[in-house]
Amino acid sequence: MTVRLRIAPSPTGDPHVGTAYIALFNLAFARRHGGRFVLRIEDTDRARSTPESERMISESLRWLGLLWDEGPDVGGPNGPYRQSERGALYRKYADELLEKGAAYRCFCSAERLDQVRKAQEAAKHQPRYDGKCRILPRAEAEARVAAGEPHVVRLRVPEDGFTSFADLIRGEVRIENRTVDDQVLLKSDGMPTYHLANVVDDRLMGITHVVRAEEWISSTPKHLLLYRAFGWETPQFGHMPLLRNSDRTKISKRKNPTSLKWYEAQGYLPEALVNFLALQGFSVPEGIEIFPFSRVVETFEFSRINTTGPVFDLQKLEWLNGEYIRKLGAEDLAQRLLPFARPGTSLETVRSILPLVQGRLKRLGEFQELTDFFFADRVEYEAGLLVPKKLEPARAVEGLRTFVQAYAAMAAPVATEIDREGRAIAERLGWKVGDLFMMLRVAVTGKTATPPLCETMVALGKDKVAARLDEAVRKLDGLARTAPSPAGQPQ
Numbered sequence: 155m156t157v158r159l160r161i162a163p164s165p166t167g168d169p170h171v172g173t174a175y176i177a178l179f180n181l182a183f184a185r186r187h188g189g190r191f192v193l194r195i196e197d198t199d200r201a202r203s204t205p206e207s208e209r210m211i212s213e214s215l216r217w218l219g220l221l222w223d224e225g226p227d228v229g230g231p232n233g234p235y236r237q238s239e240r241g242a243l244y245r246k247y248a249d250e251l252l253e254k255g256a257a258y259r260c261f262c263s264a265e266r267l268d269q270v271r272k273a274q275e276a277a278k279h280q281p282r283y284d285g286k287c288r289i290l291p292r293a294e295a296e297a298r299v300a301a302g303e304p305h306v307v308r309l310r311v312p313e314d315g316f317t318s319f320a321d322l323i324r325g326e327v328r329i330e331n332r333t334v335d336d337q338v339l340l341k342s343d344g345m346p347t348y349h350l351a352n353v354v355d356d357r358l359m360g361i362t363h364v365v366r367a368e369e370w371i372s373s374t375p376k377h378l379l380l381y382r383a384f385g386w387e388t389p390q391f392g393h394m395p396l397l398r399n400s401d402r403t404k405i406s407k408r409k410n411p412t413s414l415k416w417y418e419a420q421g422y423l424p425e426a427l428v429n430f431l432a433l434q435g436f437s438v439p440e441g442i443e444i445f446p447f448s449r450v451v452e453t454f455e456f457s458r459i460n461t462t463g464p465v466f467d468l469q470k471l472e473w474l475n476g477e478y479i480r481k482l483g484a485e486d487l488a489q490r491l492l493p494f495a496r497p498g499t500s501l502e503t504v505r506s507i508l509p510l511v512q513g514r515l516k517r518l519g520e521f522q523e524l525t526d527f528f529f530a531d532r533v534e535y536e537a538g539l540l541v542p543k544k545l546e547p548a549r550a551v552e553g554l555r556t557f558v559q560a561y562a563a564m565a566a567p568v569a570t571e572i573d574r575e576g577r578a579i580a581e582r583l584g585w586k587v588g589d590l591f592m593m594l595r596v597a598v599t600g601k602t603a604t605p606p607l608c609e610t611m612v613a614l615g616k617d618k619v620a621a622r623l624d625e626a627v628r629k630l631d632g633l634a635r636t637a638p639s640p641a642g643q644p645q
């Protein structure tokens with residue numbers, strides 16, 4: 155048997171990180187068993203679905219390298235792969251269910267349903283359809299339909315007993331039928347709901363394993379009842395643990411970024427994000443944390459899924475991303491950084507400053523901030539930052555001048571030479587070496603934390619560095635003039 159798995163996102167907003175998370179395990183299982191992976195767009199909610207959202211979902215999954223074998227854009231033998239293009243089909247299946255008595259027509263108005271729900275809530279009962287139309291004689295229902303009365307089609311859920319299934323991840327799951335609502339299958343506009351469309355499509359697309367998020371568990375009995383009513387063999391079901399905010403609630407954009415576009419824009423590497431998502435609930439036999447998607451494919455077993463909901467830890471993702479950045483070849487990283495550099499920056503320039511930042515970057519999006527001083531005409535900072543602790547501005551400027559002279563005397567300064575001179579000068583002046591270098595760092599970059607200073611000075615070039623040092627001398631002079639003398643007397 156060829157296994158066939160699918161991801162079935164609803165295109166109603168930004169591409170969600172949970173979609174990628176579920177897609178990756180479906181894909182891994184499909185690849186591991188030489189099967190097929192399908193992308194199906196569940197756009198039956200016409201009010202909320204947009205082509206823009208569908209485009210972004212495809213783009214983001216492609217960006218992550220989670221590629222499908224069949225889908226709306228690549229085609230395949232089981233299309234169309236957009237539910238909005240399969241409309242007539244679902245009505246045919248709803249008719250079959252009506253015919254078999256597994257579904258019934260319901261004419262209750264929205265107002266009535268509202269009243270029923272309110273009464274149930276007041277009585278502290280679980281809100282559900284009260285079954286008024288379940289007992290309508292078939293002929294009466296058909297006559298009302300013929301008279302054009304608006305209605306929906308509902309699933310006839312058995313009133314007692316239970317529905318159970320062997321979840322691939324959780325084992326036996328058993329749900330009492332009396333807790334399952336008579337689900338609407340076809341809306342009054344003739345469009346199917348998720349439940350009907352999902353089951354019909356999984357069947358027609360030959361899906362063998364339905365691997366989806368935990369939140370769908372309560373829908374699975376409805377789906378099983380549908381399979382049984384149609385007389386179809388059921389696929390196997392597996393429900394993945396949900397991604398969670400740090401307070402363990404289901405991941406939500408109020409508490410955690412959820413859009414894959416956000417992760418891309420921040421400069422997370424797709425392979426790092428896939429690794430991170432794989433780690434949410436899954437582990438490889440070696441117990442290591444950094445592994446490529448190919449390793450997930452090689453080792454994926456449902457038994458390796460941990461069902462306690464993982465917490466989506468952005469700091470961990472940052473760390474992991476930094477590890478991936480450090481493993482990249484220089485040319486590869488330069489190409490990936492270019493879109494994150496200031497507009498107009500050449501690849502050549504990115505290449506030249508890359509060695510200075512590769513060890514520090516956690517996200518590609520930090521590149522600009524970390525390197526803006528390379529591009530700026532002048533750097534902005536508070537003059538006071540130049541003054542080492544416990545030193546007067548007048549002494550500080552003296553130290554800086556000494557360095558400026560030594561620097562001017564270097565024909566073509568290299569990092570070791572700058573370092574050596576700096577240390578020698580600090581020693582002669584009786585300064586801490588770190589104080590002198592911090593002063594130079596601020597003068598040259600405007601920041602107190604930067605890539606290695608001497609290498610940075612070489613990359614900036616002698617003219618730029620000299621100009622910034624001169625500017626720092628001027629600033630310090632200004633400070634020295636306005637600062638009170640050591641004795642606190644006016645000078």
Ligand code: GLU
Pocket residue numbers: 161162163164196348352365366367370
């Ligand atoms: N359209 C559903 C979703 O948006 C699919 C759920 C399923 O995989 O059955 O998640």
